[in-house]
Amino acid sequence: MRYIIGSDKYHVAGNWNDIWKAQAPHKAHHLLWRLCRGCLPTRYRLLERRVECNLNCPVCDEEIEDELHIFFRCAVARDSWCAAGLSSVLHNAAYQQPNAMDRIFAVCSNESSDTVGRVTMLLWCLWQNLHKLRSNSVSGTTEADLVRWEKPALGWVKCNVDVAFVSGSGRSSAGLCFRDSSGQFMAGMTQWQQTVILSVEGES
Numbered sequence: 518m519r520y521i522i523g524s525d526k527y528h529v530a531g532n533w534n535d536i537w538k539a540q541a542p543h544k545a546h547h548l549l550w551r552l553c554r555g556c557l558p559t560r561y562r563l564l565e566r567r568v569e570c571n572l573n574c575p576v577c578d579e580e581i582e583d584e585l586h587i588f589f590r591c592a593v594a595r596d597s598w599c600a601a602g603l604s605s606v607l608h609n610a611a612y613q614q615p616n617a618m619d620r621i622f623a624v625c626s627n628e629s630s631d632t633v634g635r636v637t638m639l640l641w642c643l644w645q646n647l648h649k650l651r652s653n654s655v656s657g658t659t660e661a662d663l664v665r666w667e668k669p670a671l672g673w674v675k676c677n678v679d680v681a682f683v684s685g686s687g688r689s690s691a692g693l694c695f696r697d698s699s700g701q702f703m704a705g706m707t708q709w710q711q712t713v714i715l716s717v718e719g720e721s
C-alpha cells in the first residue's frame with residue numbers, strides 16, 4: 518500500500534493528517550477527502566471525463582461549476598460562510614489559493630480543529646444543497662418552484678424561526694435568525710424548553 522500511495526501516479530501532495538483532525542462527522546471528512554483527491558463529480562470534472570452536461574452552476578447559473586466556485590465563490594456559498602460565522606476564514610488573505618484543494622489544506626493546517634470542523638460541515642451542507650438542486654431540476658422542477666429566502670424590504674428586518682422536538686426527550690427547541698434588507702446576518706439565537714408544544718404554537 519505504501520508503495521502504491523507513494524508512487525507519482527497516485528500521490529496527491531498535501532498534509533493529509535490535518536484533514537482528519539477536523540471535529541466533524543465521518544460523512545463530512547469523507548467529502549473533504551474526495552474534494553482534495555479531486556474526485557468530486559462537479560460538472561466541470563464530469564465534462565473532463567467526457568460526460569456531456571450543462572457546465573453552469575445550478576445555484577447561480579452564472580459561472581462554471583467547479584470546486585472553487587461551488588464552495589468558495591458562488592454568491593450563495595459566500596452568504597453561507599457568513600451565516601455560519603466563518604466569513605473571517607473565507608476572506609483570510611492566507612486562504613486565497615487559486616484552487617479549492619490548496620485552500621482547504623491551508624485552512625486545515627492553520628485553524629483549530631473546532632474551526633476546521635465547522636468549515637468541513639459547511640462544505641458538506643453546500644454539496645448536499647447542490648445535489649438537491651440538481652435532482653430537482655432533473656425531475657422537471659423549475660427554478661421558480663424552489664422556495665428561496667428573500668431579503669426583506671428596505672428598512673425592515675426579517676426573522677426566520679424554526680422549532681424542533683427531540684422525540685422522547687420532552688424538549689422543544691427553537692432557533693431564530695435576523696437579517697437586514699441587504700440580506701446580512703444581524704443576530705441569531707437558539708433555546709430549548711422542557712415542554713412539548715405543537716409546532717405551530719412553538720413557531721408563533
Ligand SMILES: [Zn+2]
Binds near residue numbers: 574
Ligand atoms: Zn454558483
